[in-house]
Amino acid sequence: MNKHLVFFVVVSLFLASCGGGAKPAAQEGVVEINFTMWGAPEELAVWQAIVDDFHKANPNIRVKVNVSDWDSYWTKLNTLIAGGTPPDVFAMDAPLFLDWQSRGALLNLQPYIDANPGFLDGFYPQTLTAYKTPNGYYGLPRDFQTIVLFYNKDMFDAAGVNYPNADWTYEDLLATAKKMTLDTDNDGKIDQYGFWSDTWDMELLWSSVIWAYGGEIINADHTKTLIGEGSARDAWAFIDSLYKQGVMPTPTTSGEFGLDLFQSGMAAMTTIGHWAVPGYVQSGINFDVAFMPKGPAGRATSVNSAGFVIAKGCKHPDAAFAFINFALSEAGQKRLAELGFAIPVLKSVAESDAYLKQPGNLNQQVFLDSLAFARMKPVFKGYEEWASMVGDGLIPVFDGEAELNATLDEVIAAADEVLAKNK
């Protein structure tokens, strides 16, 4: 008898522990949703604050936030979806949106938007286009990024050179970058570059330059790569000259100095988005921002957004949308603005002190006013593979190992093949 009792207790303990792991003790009527995103560790704290606010307003919904770094985020997402357990709400990068939407992974949010009249009224309209499909919205932007010119004030002051201004052209950028490229200790090696930016992705520099020179990136139905047509070649020649004239370190060299040469105090200027601001402030860089320079065809910059999507198989779509709704409300957007990584999609918050009076004492208005001439970073199926063909394919040119025009021809042919495969 006694023996049986012990056996019974052991078995039930074992079963209880298994059951506990698989199914968390849920309170009656409370639904739990998962929100998965990429981001830095400090973002988790802000999201937790948003979630806490949300819990107070919606006591019957619990949100669990998971944050991964950019690379592992996408691998994790693929694995979760393939395993049939997608997160309810997850973060989306606008250029990759169609890769996921076209595969049927996402829930159509249009019915929820229709149920909340006026929901989209406060948004910057440019931020919405990426997530719109003929059947309605399958995602919503949560914040956006315009690319602007950052400059290190201390370096300009030390050289006695005027700060970049709104009349600058790309020629001015190059001429000033030359003045700011210095060998301070005379050892024959450059210690301070005039300019640095990434050229492997279009967002930071080359899309803006191509548009400003009057070129295009891709045709409207995403079947042809246009980065080699007409004046786009002049834009590439300009970018190549930044490398050839030595004002910008080659891609392979800049890898040696760390990921961001502006942050490490080795470059006087860079073009990047708002996400870099907290890091620069923390590194003690004395900097400010200006508009992207003008090209022969005018001024242009790139606008891109991060957004929310809901998985198609989500079991609690109402709760999931309620959370998105909250994060996109003024209260949620204010919290995000305080975090300082991005620009709120709600006009009322972006134009309030919560955004404009951030640490760093920057001319935050430049990021907002750039929207006037900003163009959407292209969104199409097969983006990642296409971007790798172009961005990585041109690295040998910028490393000085290959000729620009011939390589451009090869790269465009390969990129068009990717587009054909993803039709």
Added chain:
Amino acid sequence: MVYGLKPLGREKFWLWLMLIPTLIGLAFGTAGSLLATLGLSLFNWDLINPPRWAGMENYVQLFENKDYIEAFVNTLKFSALYVPGVVTLSLMVAILLNRKIRGVHFFRTVYFLPTVTSAVATALVWNMIYGKETGILNFLLESLGFAPICWLCTDNAMMSVVIVNIWGAIGEGMIIFLAGLTAIPRDYYEAASLDGANELRQFFSVTLPLITPSIFFQIIISAINAFQAYDYIYMLTRRGQGDSSVPVAVYSIYRNAFHFFRMGDASAQTIQLALLVALFMMIMFWWERHYVVYE
């Protein structure tokens, strides 16, 4: 040579009982994933929608896929440089360290260190060595009056990566060869030197024939490693958008599966790589029958 405890009951029963956990692991882990890969290679699957039947299409497309062909050729080139390099260098190190010299244990440890160090960490150190502007190698070259070399640019990246991979594998090869060398009876060398054979002659007539089993084993191990080489290559040659200046087959498999949502293509590439390794093994075992000397 029966000693120790005798098993209770039938020995066979206990043998199988003890083997079962491993066998289950093998059946599900190894054979299961192998069969799953074989199956997936006949479908198109994007991880989200149900797999669609593709038949041999994925295999046929391999021959038209320029990127995969480049990756495959890179794997062959890499192996052709890596395998002979590892085998000869680790044999040389083993012979040098098979003598009674001062501090031999220290040197053996030093050569073995890369094997037990994280590849990611050492790759970062190699990045500093290979750096064009700040690297130690170019610093040495320049102080000798030569022009700096871009070690990790497209033209030189293959050689640079092969060197790091060989460096990382010498330790393991050395251990295998040391085991082989110490197993050769001393009398053979004494007999040879009585017959007037010098050190070089002794190496070719005594050491080399008797160490062929180790050489055979080492070639097989390093060939398998060569076909699967990934970590150093990823760390040293990855470009901004995830491409590599030395894309190898495993690199291509990883990107197709987890970045481009093409599980079918990735599986077909995996099977093709596995077939290549199998073919190489068959050639090696044929060679073993003819040339490897077992005492």
